[in-house]
Amino acid sequence: MKILVCAKQVPDTTEMKIDPETNTLIRRGVPSILNTYDSYALEQALQLKDRDPENTKVVVVSMGPPQAEGMLRDCLAVGADEAYLVTDRKFGGSDTLATSYILSQAVEKLQEEDGPFDAIFCGKQAIDGDTAQVGPELAEHMDIPQITYGLNVEVKDGKAVIERELDSCHQIVETQMPFLATFNKTDELRYARVRNALHSKKAEIKYLTFDEFPNIDTTSIGLKGSPTRVVKSYTPESHKEGIRIQEADPNLAAKRLVSAMEHAKVL
Secondary structure, three states: OEEEEEOOEEEOHHHOEEOOOOOOEEOOOOOEEEOHHHHHHHHHHHHHHHHOOOOOEEEEEEEOOHHHHHHHHHHHHOOOOEEEEEOOHHHOOOOHHHHHHHHHHHHHHHHHHHOOOOEEEEEOOOOOOOOOOHHHHHHHHHOOOEEEEEEEEEEEOOEEEEEEEOOOOEEEEEEEOOEEEEEOOOOOOOOOOHHHHHHHHHOOOEEEOHHHOOOOOHHHOOOOOOOOOOOOOOOOOOOOOOOOOOOOOHHHHHHHHHHHHHHOOOO
C-alpha cells in the first residue's frame, strides 16, 4: 500500500501575538512546527505501515518555503519513507484553492514517476488558517472519494474502513481505493527513534519547483489564481458589560432575556 501524507509547516499558535498597532500577526521569532492535525494524519499512515511494513510506503509532501525542510525531516524521523517539498516563488500568495491545485499537480507527477497512491491523508485543517478546505479541494482536483473528520482507518480486502467523528455520533464509512481522508484529533504522533532521527538528518528532501510542472495552469496559482484575500487579522474587542437576570419565573426570565437581546440588537 502506498500512502501520501500532506503536511504543512505552521507557526506555533501558542506563541502567536497580535500587533496592537496594526492588528496583524507577529510572526518574527515565532517557532514553526508540523501542523497538529497533519501529525494525526501521519500517525494513522504509520500505524498502517506497522501492520504491514514490507508492503507499505509512506510519502510526505509539503508546499512551503525552503525552511519547511526541517519539518519534513521530522516526518522522516518518525518513520516516513520519503519527503518532497513543493516550493517556488511563483507559488507565493496561493490561497487554499490554488494550493490544492498545485498539490494535485505534485501528486500527479509523483504518481507518474513511482506509480499511483492508494490513499492520501491530510489533517482536517491547518491551525493557522482553520479553513479545512485544502484536503477536500485536493480530492476534487484528483476526482477521488473523500472522507472527512476521520479518527482511524483500517484496510481490508482492497477497501478502507474509516471511523468519522460527527457532531452527534460516530460514523463508519467504507470506500474503495484510491481515496482521500482528513483526520480529526486522534492518536498523538509517535516519538522518533534514534536510528531514524540520525538517518533523517542525511536523507534527501526532494524539491518540486514550478519547472517540474510543464502543464500547470499559471492562472490557477499564486495570487493570480487565488480568489480569496485576507484583508486583516485582528483580536475582537471584548465587552465586559452585561446584565444579570434573577427572575424566579422562567417565563419572565425568558422575556427579560429576549428584551435585553433586542435592545442590544442581537435579535
